[in-house]
Amino acid sequence: MKLRVDLAGKSHSYDVLIERGLLGSVGKWVSSLWAAQKIAVISDDLTASFYAEKVMSNLDKAGFDASLFIFPSGETSKSIATAEAAWNFCAAQALTRSDGIIGLGGGVVGDLAGFVASTYLRGIHFLQIATSLTAQVDSSIGGKTGLNAAAAKNMIGSFAQPDGVLIDPDVLATLDERCLREGMGEVIKCALIADAELWDKLDKMSGNDILDNADDLIAYAVNVKRKLVMEDEFDNGSRLLLNFGHTIGHALEATAGFGELMHGEAVSIGMVQMTRAAENKGLVKKGLTDKISDMLHKFGLPVSYEPWEPGKIYQSLMHDKKLRGKTIQTILVTEIGKAEIHPIELNEMMDYLKK
Ligand SMILES: NC(=O)c1ccc[n+]([C@@H]2O[C@H](COP(=O)([O-])OP(=O)(O)OC[C@H]3O[C@@H](n4cnc5c(N)ncnc54)[C@H](O)[C@@H]3O)[C@@H](O)[C@H]2O)c1
Secondary structure: OEEEEOOOOOOOOEEEEEOOOHHHHHHHHHHHHOOOOEEEEEEEHHHHHHHHHHHHHHHHHOOOEEEEEEEOOOHHHOOHHHHHHHHHHHHHOOOOOOOEEEEEEOHHHHHHHHHHHHHHHHOOEEEEEEOOHHHHHHHOOOOEEEEOOOOOOOOEEEEOOOOEEEEOHHHHHHOOHHHHHHHHHHHHHHHHHHOHHHHHHHHHOOOOOOOOOHHHHHHHHHHHHHHHHHHOOOOOOHHHHHHOOHHHHHHHHHHHOEOOEOHHHHHHHHHHHHHHHHHHOOOOOOOHHHHHHHHHHHOOOOOOOOOOOHHHHHHHHOOOOOEEOOEEEEEEEEEOOEEEEEEEEHHHHHHHHOO
């Protein structure tokens, strides 16, 4: 399946390919997009242990001069230190502006590789090979790159679109159970904000047949994301809806300590907390919180976190990218498949953090 991300203005359009077994023809895919040149493949050690050999030999056969940069897997690697090592690696390989970077991995690799590509020599081309469920349903699409700083999650970053995204659902077979379930957080979010049909599909599934349904779930989620990105590439309007659960989720990720909660887990808790508070205020349908919690619980996602420290979470919220002056653009799901931007004053946010 090929889904196009059509972007207006200065950004270019690109295709997202979703098909089982695609990783075996990665060289052909890259050749269809780039003329023979140097490539730096950026991956983490765990993903690389499964897939780097296949990708590197495939690129070699297709005539590319490809080298591999590996960093330790995990959220703490999404840092300036790793980015600097990657920039230096690209320089040591003498990559020029006509060369390219490929991110091979989950969301951490994708965010980092995209950022390195968008800043090395003021920006070179890059491709995403998404290997975790979170990356396949969300992070590889839309061109947001990012690094964490001590103060906040994704504080440093750029908007930079890849030339293409390759998604091979077969690679999910090697993903650890927790990471697979984490990816369901973003799939459920897509259903909640924009796709009641996807919600019905999820409703009919058991919590244990994620892999069998992966192709379908990925296609549904990519469609939700690409439509919102095409409407609003730079996050000034409807794209903000994708941040449902993220305001509290990102702050919780930072206060819990990066790596303690996975991104999708924190978003899961954020979606429930936000909806509960909105339901208590009479802003959304009664019973919605339980419905959302039950669905997240079915797929093995957490819906609460201890210790719950509203003061610390609030402090971390000050760095939220959805903050404009003292107003924060929160997202509310009002019913399944429908979401709206709900701007509130920052100090009102304390109401949304109460248990
Ligand atoms: N840019 C965006 O729009 C966007 C959207 C959502 C999330 N994100 C970011 O994505 C990150 C989370 O992504 P993630 O959950 O993929 O984390 P991750 O990249 O750390 O991957 C999770 C784990 O799975 C391993 N892994 C990846 N693919 C594998 C495979 N096929 N087989 C075996 N192991 C594999 C990784 O090595 C890692 O240990 C967060 O940093 C989040 O902020 C970005």
